[in-house]
Amino acid sequence: MPLQRVAIFQLGMLLMVVPLQFIITKMSSSTESQRVDQLTSVMEAVYGFSNKYLSWESWQRWSSTFYQNGIAQLFQSENNDNNINNDEENAYSRTKENNEFFATSTEPRSPRPSHVHFRVGQVIKHKIWGYRGVIIGWDEVAVAPEYWMSINHPPDKPHWRTMPNYSILVDTRDRLAPQITYVPQENIEMAPKTQIFHPEVDHYFEKFDGIRYLPRPSVRRVYPYD
Structure with a gap:
C-alpha cells in the first residue's frame, strides 16, 4: 500500500x-x-x-x-533541487507534437554513420542516473523541440546537440513508471546480457538473444545496418 x-x-x-x-x-x-x-x-x-x-x-x-x-511533471531541469531527473529523461511525454522528434522519424538510417557508436537493440546503462534500458532508435544529431533542448542540453554542453542521441526504453525496475528517454551518446555505456522490463519491449523487438534484443521487421527497415 x-x-x-x-x-x-x-x-x-x-x-x-x-x-x-x-x-x-x-x-x-x-x-x-x-x-x-x-x-x-x-x-x-x-x-x-x-x-x-x-x-x-x-x-x-x-x-x-x-x-x-x-507524466505532467516529466520535463524538469537538471538544475532543480536534489538533481531531479531531467528529460534527457522523459522525452516521450510530448513526442506526438512532431513525429520527427526523439528518433521517431521513419526515414531509413542509411548509410549508418561511423560515429554512431550504439545500435538499436543494445542494452545500455546511463552513466549519470544509473538506470538500464534498451535502445529503440537514434538520431545522428539531437532532433527535439528547442524548448526541450534549452532545458536538457545546457549551455555548457553544446556538443550534446551535435552528437548522436538515442531513444531508450527504461527498465521499470529502475524507474517504476514506464518511461522512454532521449539521451546523448556521451551519457550511456553498454550493459550486455541484461534483459529489460518495459511494457513496450515486445512492440519493438522479437526476442532477447542473451546479449541484445533483435528488432522486429518494422524497426529493421528504419535501421537496416543495426
Whole structure:
C-alpha cells in the first residue's frame, strides 16, 4: 500500500476512534434496539470509508491519477533541487507534437554513420542516473523541440546537440513508471546480457538473444545496418 494510502487509512482510523469511544460508553446504558442501531451506524461508516479509500476500484483511480500527474511533471531541469531527473529523461511525454522528434522519424538510417557508436537493440546503462534500458532508435544529431533542448542540453554542453542521441526504453525496475528517454551518446555505456522490463519491449523487438534484443521487421527497415 503506497505511503499516501497508508496515511489516509491511519487518519481515518484516528478520526473514527472518538465516535467509537463515545458509542461504546453509551451502549452500556442503551436498550438492545438502540445498541443494534448504533452498531449498524458504525458498520456503515466503516464500510463507506473502506469502499472509498481501500477498495480495488479506489486503488485503480488513485494509480491512474498518480501516473497522469507524474507524466505532467516529466520535463524538469537538471538544475532543480536534489538533481531531479531531467528529460534527457522523459522525452516521450510530448513526442506526438512532431513525429520527427526523439528518433521517431521513419526515414531509413542509411548509410549508418561511423560515429554512431550504439545500435538499436543494445542494452545500455546511463552513466549519470544509473538506470538500464534498451535502445529503440537514434538520431545522428539531437532532433527535439528547442524548448526541450534549452532545458536538457545546457549551455555548457553544446556538443550534446551535435552528437548522436538515442531513444531508450527504461527498465521499470529502475524507474517504476514506464518511461522512454532521449539521451546523448556521451551519457550511456553498454550493459550486455541484461534483459529489460518495459511494457513496450515486445512492440519493438522479437526476442532477447542473451546479449541484445533483435528488432522486429518494422524497426529493421528504419535501421537496416543495426
